[in-house]
Amino acid sequence: MIQVGEKAPDYLGRDENGREVRLSDFAGKKVVIYFYPKDSTPGCTSEACNLRDNYHTLMREGYAVVGVSVDSEQSHRRFKEKHELPFPLISDTEKQLVQQFGVWGEKKMAGRTYFGVYRTTFIISEDGTVERVIGPKDIKVKNHTAQILTQ
Numbered sequence: 001m002i003q004v005g006e007k008a009p010d011y012l013g014r015d016e017n018g019r020e021v022r023l024s025d026f027a028g029k030k031v032v033i034y035f036y037p038k039d040s041t042p043g044c045t046s047e048a049c050n051l052r053d054n055y056h057t058l059m060r061e062g063y064a065v066v067g068v069s070v071d072s073e074q075s076h077r078r079f080k081e082k083h084e085l086p087f088p089l090i091s092d093t094e095k096q097l098v099q100q101f102g103v104w105g106e107k108k109m110a111g112r113t114y115f116g117v118y119r120t121t122f123i124i125s126e127d128g129t130v131e132r133v134i135g136p137k138d139i140k141v142k143n144h145t146a147q148i149l150t151q
Helices: 042-053 055-060 073-083 096-101 141-149
Strands: 011-014 020-022 030-035 063-069 089-091 104-109 112-117 120-124 130-134
Touching (some): 011 063, 011 096, 042 063, 042 073, 042 141, 073 089
Antiparallel strands (some): 104 112
């Protein structure tokens, strides 16, 4: 996993419309990169909607928001349109970014083992350095913005 103090990669991937997204696109802002398991699931929808509902507050505090999952661009478009999300969603179908950040691995649920994304948020400073990591066991999907804004 990318650690606090390390530089985050500039190239993040392609968004729901196939556009390249880079960390450098958000010059002068802190960037919240939140990794989530799957579009349109209850926890992921709660998290995305909490960030949406507080988006103007985050912007006012100098943050940009980028969501990342391994879902397709088409899935992201539907998810974004349905919930009116104002931030880009990176489609990491090749699992390059999730592996680079160390948030892809074995998971267990209901007695079965599978590979998936660990819900994790990285706060990246204006110079591209990881400032803080909020791990899977700590994230409160219904109050995630407050977690981001309190340090």
